[in-house]
Amino acid sequence: MKITVLTLFPEMFAPLGESILGRAQKKGLLDISVVNIRDYAENKHKKCDDYPFGGGAGMVMTPQPVGAAMEAADPRHEARRIYLSPKGRTFRQDMVFELLGYDHIVLLCGHYEGIDQRAIDMYTDEEISIGDYVLTGGELPAMVVCDCVARYVMGVISEGSLVDESFSSGGLEYPQYTRPAVYKGVPVPEVLLSGDHARIDEWRRRQSEELTKKCRPDLRGEKK
Numbered sequence: 001m002k003i004t005v006l007t008l009f010p011e012m013f014a015p016l017g018e019s020i021l022g023r024a025q026k027k028g029l030l031d032i033s034v035v036n037i038r039d040y041a042e043n044k045h046k047k048c049d050d051y052p053f054g055g056g057a058g059m060v061m062t063p064q065p066v067g068a069a070m071e072a073a074d075p076r077h078e079a080r081r082i083y084l085s086p087k088g089r090t091f092r093q094d095m096v097f098e099l100l101g102y103d104h105i106v107l108l109c110g111h112y113e114g115i116d117q118r119a120i121d122m123y124t125d126e127e128i129s130i131g132d133y134v135l136t137g138g139e140l141p142a143m144v145v146c147d148c149v150a151r152y153v154m155g156v157i158s159e160g161s162l163v164d165e166s167f168s169s170g171g172l173e174y175p176q177y178t179r180p181a182v183y184k185g186v187p188v189p190e191v192l193l194s195g196d197h198a199r200i201d202e203w204r205r206r207q208s209e210e211l212t213k214k215c216r217p218d219l220r221g222e223k224k
């Protein structure tokens with residue numbers, strides 16, 4: 001799968017080269033490229049923002065460099081073009097599977113007061129928000145989407161890790177424990193040391209159910 005990020009701040013994407021995502025790219029399972037929108041600005045000073053028409057605080061990203069960067073990244077409009085925006089559809093685990101249906105996604109990051117609306121209308125297919133709050137830029141949201149989608153690209157992490165985890169079947173995951181068996185006097189639940197897999201599965205199922213009921217009743221269709 002190919003992911004292209006369009007941003008004014010490419011240095012912010014260093015974390016995508018680390019850990020599981022870094023290894024996945026080295027193995028060729030994932031191709032993430034980060035493009036500097038500023039490289040496409042046609043004016044002498046490579047300026048990419050300007051004052052908003054109609055007045056108001058802050059600066060708005062101009063349409064020309066955004067449009068030119070998008071045309072270079074996806075010349076025949078074959079990719080799914082996504083603008084990260086607080087006005088978009090809220091990102092949820094089930095949307096990952098929609099995005100995995102595309103061979104190439106382009107993530108467009110706004111900054112300042114956002115992007116000139118004409119560039120959004122002309123050059124993007126949809127807007128995705130990572131939650132009801134406003135960040136300084138679309139870079140962190142783009143990394144959230146990249147990370148989440150990349151986990152599900154075949155071979156990036158073991159398939160076993162993707163079942164039974166939070167949201168995979170609607171609820172939250174059961175608590176996990178590892179060595180030592182007793183930490184500062186607190187033992188792990190006895191059943192986990194029993195070797196009885198039927199009992200362990202049943203304990204985990206009940207824990208998951210109780211935790212979901214307590215912390216996220218909305219996932220069970222109940223009121224929060």
Ligand SMILES: C[S@@+](CC[C@H](N)C(=O)[O-])C[C@H]1O[C@@H](n2cnc3c(N)ncnc32)[C@H](O)[C@@H]1O
Nearest residue numbers: 084085086110113114129130134135137138141
């Ligand atoms: C300061 S925000 C602009 C907010 C815009 N003026 C508004 O009120 O809707 C700058 C950029 O950050 C990104 N951004 C901020 N919050 C976001 C969120 N919750 N989800 C996705 N992107 C977000 C967008 O790309 C946006 O263009």
